[in-house]
Amino acid sequence: MLEWDQDTPVDAQWWDTKIREAIARRSHFAGRPETDSYRIIHSEADLLPGLIADKYGDYIVVQFLTSGTDLRKEIITASLQKYMNPKGIYERSDSNSRSLEGLAASNGLLYGEMPPEQLEIRENNIRFRVNISDGQKSGYFLDQRENRKLVAGYVKDKQVLDCFCYSGGFSLYAQQAGAAGVTSVDSSAPAIQTVAANYEANQLQANPEQLIEADVFDFLRKAQAQQKHWDVIILDPPKLSPSRQAVERAQRAYKDLNMQAMKLMRPGDLLATFSCSGSITLDHFKQIIAWAATDARKQVQIIQTFGQPEDHPIRASFPESEYLKGVLCRVI
Ligand code: SAH
DSSP states (O other): OOOSOTTSOOSHHHHHHHHHHHHHHTHHHHTOTTOOEEEEEEGGGGTOTTEEEEEETTEEEEEEOSHHHHTTHHHHHHHHHHHHOOSEEEEEEOOGGGGGGTOOOEEEEEEEOOOOTTEEEEETTEEEEEOTTTSSTTSSOGGGHHHHHHHHTTOTTOEEEEESOTTTHHHHHHHHTTOSEEEEEESOHHHHHHHHHHHHHTTOOOOGGGEEESOHHHHHHHHHHTTOOOSEEEEOOOOSOOSGGGHHHHHHHHHHHHHHHHHTOOTTOEEEEEEOOTTSOHHHHHHHHHHHHHHHTOOEEEEEEEOOOTTSOOOTTOGGGOOOEEEEEEEO
């Protein structure tokens, strides 16, 4: 559903206006030198169903998720070029949702220059290397920007475990905020290599023994057996519930994961735990955390909740646009 007013034609002008307005809503981001990367179009929540566009430094990465937006690539690209004036616009339409509309994946340059293989972006004055053509999602997880900053507020002089670290978002913030040590775990070898490169890009010292390629579920079980301990644990898993039908299985996976982490925790320790599954609400997630605590035999307080940053808005009439949530727990 693109337009409610029958008398308004959905033509090139319509798309151009909606794109211009979405970009204008982020105009205050443009003047922030500390952050050069953010989402400029967030699909339904910006009144543009099936369209996602992210700004990465001087480049734009766009995803056409429906056949409607796929058919209008050219006019959408022209408007993005007109209002953002990027060096290049790259398409990363390889989300699973395209197959529901019978569309194949489609990746490649739509306008301008090809982004460098290791594009360096800035987020809250921390540098990250982003591989736009091969990285996961559109190369980096822009939606955790504010949460990384909030979690970094609790880590000074602490030992931190960043699970599902990808390119090290939470790890780099923690290191920068004066953590005593940061252990980063991800099952993807290229992700772990990127964490190392990101430490270097920020003149931070990484201990290679603390960059660990492993399955988090296995890692946490082994850590229990070895009686390892961290003061702050971060759990930012991939979407464990890809659809409403998968909720029941996913809730068991979330519970198991959080329980394994809680078993490692002592009174006073913190757990920052997230879910990016749209089919699991914040209330449901809190319930899962309560079950995890019971099974880990821990008393847990929720001391903060996390959500989406303003460049990933939630449209009031479209609750499905709320997908990222998290809680900060303290074991007492
Ligand atoms: N916290 C990251 C984003 C995490 S995305 C950030 O701030 O940018 C989820 C990550 O989980 C991906 O990097 C993926 O490689 C990793 N992953 C998926 N399943 C995993 C598993 N079972 N064990 C470890 N890592 C896993």
